[in-house]
Amino acid sequence: DVKVTQSSRYLVKRTGEKVFLECVQDMDHENMFWYRQDPGLGLRLIYFSYDVKMKEKGDIPEGYSVSREKKERFSLILESASTNQTSMYLCASSTGQGINIQYFGAGTRLSVL
Amino acid sequence: AQSVTQPDIHITVSEGASLELRCNYSYGATPYLFWYVQSPGQGLQLLLKYFSGDTLVQGIKGFEAEFKRSQSSFNLRKPSVHWSDAAEYFCAVGTGNYGGSQGNLIFGKGTKLSVKP
Numbered sequence: 149d150v151k152v153t154q155s156s157r158y159l160v161k162r163t164g165e166k167v168f169l170e171c172v173q174d175m176d177h178e179n180m181f182w183y184r185q186d187p188g189l190g191l192r193l194i195y196f197s198y199d200v201k202m203k204e205k206g207d208i209p210e211g212y213s214v215s216r217e218k219k220e221r222f223s224l225i226l227e228s229a230s231t232n233q234t235s236m237y238l239c240a241s242s243t244g245q246g247i248n249i250q251y252f253g254a255g256t257r258l259s260v261l
Numbered sequence: 262a263q264s265v266t267q268p269d270i271h272i273t274v275s276e277g278a279s280l281e282l283r284c285n286y287s288y289g290a291t292p293y294l295f296w297y298v299q300s301p302g303q304g305l306q307l308l309l310k311y312f313s314g315d316t317l318v319q320g321i322k323g324f325e326a327e328f329k330r331s332q333s334s335f336n337l338r339k340p341s342v343h344w345s346d347a348a349e350y351f352c353a354v355g356t357g358n359y360g361g362s363q364g365n366l367i368f369g370k371g372t373k374l375s376v377k378p
Contacts, residue, residue, distance in 0.1 A: 196365065198364075249307060
């Protein structure tokens, strides 16, 4: 089975802190994604990566950055957390060939106080 | 532009009743279509997918969905709902790893299903 692991289920941070959300997948997938999920807005793509050291902006990249130094790991970085970044963050991965089934982690619920 | 619409934000059905969740998409070519389910506090789990061929696809947990090209729809159905089906359901359209899309999915905003005993 594909496994996508997000390092934390719940995080509480202070405004202005630098926050790292980590995601690891064990299926040698080329593509990895970060979404945020808010009630009534569904899933919105923040960033994605289709290869090591490669990244592309999604629909809402402002206030976020990402890092992909190894194929299996994709990190989301909040350089200076703000209260409007309180949300559920979901990581996903998919193969780089053919049909793009995305497999999701369990999510990280981030609260910024 | 590609888009996915789930017209129903919240649906309540009685346990044992049938269920249909609606999904309409906008996409120029033949789409890849997915339904995902999210239990409270969890990530998304793939229920079923349509890529080509038979327009009626079977998924896990007794769900099925029918692709209707003429209506740009991919509605999810279950003949008899169980209390454990209470969750949020997301429809998504994908474009494959072609044309630089890198396997992106466009998600609907979700339909929350409540099940009455």
